[in-house]
Amino acid sequence: xxxxxxxxxxxxxxxxxxxxxxxxxxxxxxxxxxxxxxxxxxxxxxxxxxxxxxxxxxxxxxxxxxxxxxxxxxxxxxxxxxxxxxxxxxxxxxxxxxxxxxxxxxxxxxxxxxxxxxxxxxxxxxxxxxxxxxxxxxxxxxxxxxxxxxxxxxxxxxxxxxxx
Numbered sequence: 001x002x003x004x005x006x007x008x009x010x011x012x013x014x015x016x017x018x019x020x021x022x023x024x025x026x027x028x029x030x031x032x033x034x035x036x037x038x039x040x041x042x043x044x045x046x047x048x049x050x051x052x053x054x055x056x057x058x059x060x061x062x063x064x065x066x067x068x069x070x071x072x073x074x075x076x077x078x079x080x081x082x083x084x085x086x087x088x089x090x091x092x093x094x095x096x097x098x099x100x101x102x103x104x105x106x107x108x109x110x111x112x113x114x115x116x117x118x119x120x121x122x123x124x125x126x127x128x129x130x131x132x133x134x135x136x137x138x139x140x141x142x143x144x145x146x147x148x149x150x151x152x153x154x155x156x157x158x159x160x161x162x163x164x
Contacts, residue, residue: 038129042131043130043156043157043158045157047131047132047133047156047157048155049106049158050154051096051104051105051155052106052107052108053104053105054103057101061134061152063101064103065137065152068137070140072136073134073135073152074133074134076131077099077133077134078098079098079103080096080127081094081128090108092111092112094106094110104154130156131157132154132157134154135152136151136152137150137152138150
């Protein structure tokens with residue numbers, strides 16, 4: 001068999017493999033898994049629920065709110081509440097995310113109550129979005145020349161609708 005015939009045979013074999021692969025769905029992107037539903041809850045504007053554990057997420061909060069300033073920040077944002085059933089410290093843990101960054105958790109007693117309401121809300125994997133407020137983040141020089149700093153904190157406008 002001459003070289004041209006061998007090349008033609010290899011090309012033909014390759015085309016046949018490609019056709020079979022396409023026929024059986026190989027090489028096609030798989031559809032993405034269904035994302036959990038996101039539901040926006042409207043609160044009463046009081047922002048009375050304080051997020052816990054923010055001290056572990058000060059870098060993330062600084063990325064969101066900007067660097068510490070003399071006046072600090074008072075920033076309204078949206079936060080997502082994401083159940084963490086695999087959390088090693090609490091199976092009822094609910095993480096709080098802002099702009100894709102974890103910034104803390106709901107307090108333990110509220111998280112347990114919140115998680116208990118999810119099945120009757122329709123989807124136990126549901127992600128809920130609420131209004132949030134980031135405050136603090138001040139950095140000032142005192143009269144004695146030392147620097148005084150305040151941590152960032154997060155509060156949520158949430159539990160008005162807990163019993164829906």
